[in-house]
Amino acid sequence: MSNQNRTMYGGRIDRGKVINFVFNGKKYKGFHGDTLASALLANDVHLVGRSFKYHRARGILTAGSEEPNAIVQLGLGARTEPNMRATEIELYEGLEAASQNCWPSVNYDIGSLNNVLSSIFPAGFYYKTFKWPPSLWLFYEHFIRKAAGLGHSPTAKNPDRYEQKFYYCDLTIVGGGISGLLSALAAGRSGCSVLLIDENPELGGYLLDYNFSINEKDGIKWIKNIVDELYSMDNVRILKRTTAMGYYDYNYLTALEKVTNHCDQLSKTLPRERYWRVRSKKIVLAQGAFERPLVFADNDRPGIMMASAGKKYLSRYGVLPGKSVVLFTNNDHAYQTAFEFNDKGAKLSVVDTRENIDSRIQKKCEDLGIKLYSSSSIISTSGNKKVNQIEVQKVDRKQNELSGECITLDTDCILMSGGWNPAVQLFSQSRGKLRYDNLLNTFVPDKLIQDQIIIGCNNGCFDLSKNLNHSYQEGLNVAKDLNYEIADSINWSGEEEISFTESSVEPYMLGKKKVTKGSKHFIDFQNDVTASDIFLAQREGYISVEHTKRYTTTGMGTDQGKTSNVNALALMSHIHDKPVDEIGHTTFRPPFSPQTFGAIAGRSVDHLFDPERRTSIHKWHEENNAVFEDVGQWKRPYYFPKKKENIHDAVKRECLAVRNSLGMLDASTLGKIDLRGPDTTKFLNMIYTNAWSKLEIGSCRYGLMCNEHGMIFDDGVTTRLGEDHYHMTTTTGGAARVISWLEEFLQTEWLDMEVFCTSVTEQWTVLSISGPNSRKFLQELTDIDLSKENFPFMKFREGKVCGIDSRVFRISFTGELSFEVNVPSRYGRFVWEQFMQHGKKYNITPYGTETMHVLRAEKGFIIVGQDTDGSVTPMDMNMDWIVSKKKQDFLGKRSFTRPDTLRSDRKKFVGLLVNDKKTVLPEGSHIVEKVLKQPPMKMLGHVTSSYYSPILGHPIALAMVKNGTNRLGEKVEIPLMNGKVIEATIADTVFYDKEGNKNNE
Amino acid sequence: MFVINCPYCGERDQTEFSCHGEAHIARPDNPAEVSDEEWGEYLFFRNNPKGIHFERWTHDHGCRRWFNVMRDTVSDKIIKTYKMGDQKPGVTDV
Secondary structure (H helix, E strand, C coil): CCCCCECCCCCCCEEEEEEEEEECCEEEEEEECCEHHHHHHHCCCCCCEECCCCCCEECCCCCCCCCCCCEEEECCHHHCEEEEECCCCECCCCEEEEECCCCECCCCEHHHHHHHCHHHCCCCHHHHHCCCCHHHHHHHHHHHHHHCCCCCCCCCCCCCCEEEEEEEEEEEEECCEHHHHHHHHHHHHCCCCEEEECCCCCCEHHHHHCCEEECCEEHHHHHHHHHHHHHHCCCEEEECCEEEEEEECCCEEEEEEECCCCCCCCCCCCCCEEEEEEEEEEEEECCCEEECCCCCECCCCCCEEEHHHHHHHHHHHCECCCCEEEEEECCCCCHHHHHHHHHCCCEEEEEECCCCCCHHHHHHHHHHCCEEECCEEEEEEECCCCCCEEEEEEEECCCCEEEEEEEEEECCEEEEECCEEECCHHHHHCCCEEEEECCCCEEEEEECCCCEEECHHHHCCCCHHHHHHHHHHHHHHHHHHCCCCCCCCCCCCEEECCCCCHHHCCCCCCCHHHHHCCCCEEEECCCCEEHHHHHHHHHCCCCCHHHHHHHHCCCCCCCCCCCCHHHHHHHHHHHHCCCHHHHCCCCCCCCCCCCCHHHHHCCCCHHHCCCCECCCCHHHHHHCCCEEEEECCEEEEEECCCCCCCHHHHHHHHHHHHHHCCEEEECCCCEEEEEECCCHHHHHHHHECCCCCCCCCCEEEEEEEECCCCCEEEEEEEEEEECCEEEEEECCCCHHHHHHHHHHHHHHHCCCCCCEEEECHHHEEEEEEECCCHHHHHHCCECCCCCCCCCCCCEEEEEEECCEEEEEECCCCCCCCEEEEEEEHHHHHHHHHHHHHHHHHHCCEEECHHHHHHHHHHCCCCCCCCCCCCCCCCCCCCCHHHCCCCCCCCCCHHHHHCHHHHCCCCEEEEEEEECCCCCCCCCCCEEECCCCCCCCCCEEEEEEEEEEECCCCEEEEEEEEECHHHCCCCEEEEECCCCCEEEEEEECCCCCCCCCCHHHC | CCEEEECCCEEEEHHHCEEEEECCCCCCCCHHHCCHHHHHHHHHCCCCCCCEEEEEEECCCCCCCEEEEEEECCCCCEEEEEECCCCCCCHHHC
């Protein structure tokens, strides 16, 4: 039988549209407008999942985002999502969902043995049991995680698109119940730009499920009219199916919009979810309240649900979850649900903890034939996979105990109501302060911190007329504060069939005897925290609310204690006999509900995660088989393998080509900064360690930059182009850092200096040609006289290269005769191809960064950031020659005489030659004097660069070694990860062409 | 997440800016003449007050200018933003 619990008529579902879905492999039918939860209840499916720890049978507790029990695995394959609340999932054709945390099935779950053994699993069980020995924790963890689980994440990559939206407006309203609607209406009519956010598919809030009137008109029609008017306003934007997740400083709000999650067909044009980042001048919180469960023995069985949820299933979805129903309440409001159930044909009994019940209610119960047990409590429930029987007993308030005869009642559904908790999560996130209200027995907003307003039930007010007037007025007030011409005031009056009044809620707590023994009184359904766990935590000294939370896990999990927090605090207050205010509460943190990482990441995934920078020659590199390496955001050719070459073969070939004839490197990624202004020379003298005053126009100079700690920070060659005009180069990865560094000092320290810095990295393509044939080769393509006499080393010339106006620098990072040809980027590839074509006769060889590294290491040239690590001075690198003794001041100078930088045992830059002549040491290897069987042993330093040198025919390495320059020729040992120990000898840092003749050719 | 009033561009989201620690730490005029202790003070020691704090910010994804911010570290309220070289405001000025 299908939809056997569906009423004959009623509800806000479309009975003309049947929707097929699958739950736990079985096919069911529901209607358009159903949630998964309502459709399951309609089909008499109550057992939906197994609990976290004890694997107890669990059903559907609520009808909204606060659901702790009915969490399911939704969808299949790459789109599967764990921990989805069945109460929020809108039914769509073909939906597939399954229970979590059960094996082999939700009906026969092996893990439910935990329930039988529960006396050995109290709070803190895992902490106490598995802490020793520490080495076995990983072993235990595997099984614990498997047994105590939520859903599983997809193993394949999510194929959906997620978007992000930045939004600015006058007013954001969170919650589209009547309070939020009226504030939006008032502000909207006054001309404010308004964003209205609601997590449901339909605006109107909980009143959609109740009988009420506004200004003596039917309430439901009234809601529709307001919603229509709001949609007609251009200045009001409405987001349904959107949950406000985080409320941060300066009224910054994040919200997750489920755009197409509820559709059976994925849209080609729309994203699955959209993440909103909203900044508004004012925020109105109108999130309403969550109904509070009652704590009694075995209050977690399927068939036990919140009274308001029962009302929603009946009124909104036309589902009668039970035929023989017991309402368990401590307030008047829940009686509306009882009467509605009675009206739809259920047999009703009411257990009310209060002694004095409104006489009108008593009368109505009598008239309808509803049996009312006043001053009573449910003391036990039974039923394995669904509740089938309860016991009721009188409450003796004076003794704080239960007394008298136990009455047994048969039932298939318990509706419970312990009052209402305002949804203060966002308010608390925004740093708003809460106070405990002794009439409502819950926390309500007290002190507002941000530019915000909190209205309606969210503000702890449950009087309909008051809320209507207050909400509308606050909307007008916002408009007035923001200097809009405000719309007319309106007097509102509203009436509910039975209203929720503060004075009628009675604090309810069980007698101590019953709580500590026997069955489980659940406080936190999702984390299986019982009242006795809270007692235990207090006995064991976890008295602070933060400790109790962490020790028992109450209030954790995917629902973050939306139904459990207040009861846990009330119980602690009861145990310590202290007011709840003194117990305090834990802090709410974002997100309000679980949210996908996909939405947070938005489009910043895959190749859009980080910008990718490419040189103007990039395409040629791709076409010519380059293997790329990431250097900062740049893609640089790593090496250019020919047919069957591996990296070693290719690098060897490229290295030898440069040393023997001609190689070409795309050096465009080097940072380039154009410096101009009358104080530029003075400025360079402060920035670099060496002196710049005497550099002639047309000359280049290598410079080191240190930070104020005296540590090397960047290096590069800077050229004087004119009297007040320089061209600075930096490392590829350091370019942005360097220009920021220059700006910092110009803008904050030396405000009187007139220097302008412009990044020109991307304006120039740099072709570095290197090798003994480079002069001969380039002379054939340029009008610049390249002869040794007219264009010496470290000089700069301008002229035509391949017909293009170019800047040519005679500098070398390989130790060979080299020219760096700079051409405007738009000609980069053209000139590169001309060089390749013309260079054939010299066997011109394009080379990548690996070859560049090998060649510079053979010469002992440092790479900042590889051989240095931010803790080395120029002296540590044996670069005393570049530190001016004459300059009064430059950045870093004063720190060179700090005691620590003067230490004689500092690590120094040295070369390293392995004694076996064949092992290429792993970079980062530790260097010791002598490898001992066991630590500790004397550490000397580490390997910073290490390569095989093709021209020398053996490996070379560079290293930082304590007191290294005084150890030349000494033997050291390098233990490898595989246990082998390599012997090496400390050597000079220059391995090739020590005299430096080659680049002076 | 702050809204920061850049003295050059106006109010912008915090994501456009970055913070560079305490403001009004002047580099000694003649570093060679200061003691190791004074130099260490300049390099390493910063205030971390509960209350009013002066700090340097840059509008990285905007005008790229440096400026100063006077902020209450308790409420996270930005009390004032002002240009480099402007007088440090006193608590009574605002």
